Amino acid sequence: MTQATVLTDRFDRALLYATHVHGGQVRKGTGTLYVAHLLAVAATVLEYGGGEDLAIAGLLHDSAEDQGGKARLDDVRNRFGPRVARIVEACSDSLADTAAGERKAGWEERKRKYIAHLEKAGEDVLRVSLADKVHNARAILRDLRKSEIGAEIWKRFGQPKERTLWYYESLAEVFKRRLPGQLAEELAEIVAVLKAE
Incomplete structure (x- = not known):
């Protein structure tokens, strides 16, 4: 039997941060709060053997892509460390800085x-x-x-x-x-x- 992952206050802070970052955002074409998706991803990561850093990355995987680009990614790195930020960045198909006028590729x-x-x-x-x-x-x-x-x-x-x-x-x-x-x-x-x- 494998040992269960222990979640610390870092996970709590990440959940609060994800809820703040995604605010009232809903899933495309639905009334479902986006945070439900983030919780499901984090839960799936934990169910399949991922540790706390991966669960946090699950909560934050869309934060940079959808809510602030590179500036958001820097904030994630400062708050949750380089491993989480690296995973978040790698799970994004675009980090266009829309605030600076950058456009996503097709x-x-x-x-x-x-x-x-x-x-x-x-x-x-x-x-x-x-x-x-x-x-x-x-x-x-x-x-x-x-x-x-x-x-x-x-x-x-x-x-x-x-x-x-x-x-x-x-x-x-x-x-x-x-x-x-x-x-x-x-x-x-x-x-x-x-x-x-």
Whole structure:
């Protein structure tokens, strides 16, 4: 039996910080508070053997990409250390400084670069990224099966269904190779169901 991870006040501070940073943000096309996704990612990381730093990175994985770019990443580094900041940065497909007028690259370019990046990423990054992608895929499937949403779910994304599924299928292939196990298999299974529905 493996020893349980002990969460300290750093995790408490990270949860408070994530709640503050993401404020009233909701998941795309829903009324679900974004912090629910962050908690699910952190929980999945812990359930699959990640320690406190990885759980904190799970809570903060979208903080720089969605809420402040490089300045936010520097703040994460100052508050939670270089390992957490490195994982957060590596889980972001774009850190454009929108406050300075920088624009993100196009969707396909960002996604192809991210997939290539995962081919070389370390295990810490793979664990947090996989937890994120599994929760996202679960949410898509859940909403696809809701009668009031159904196929309308695909309109939430900036790309057609086929492109979104290409991205998730590509991710699943990378994770099955680079971080094989139950969670990577789950992502592949969800993608197969999404393609079939």
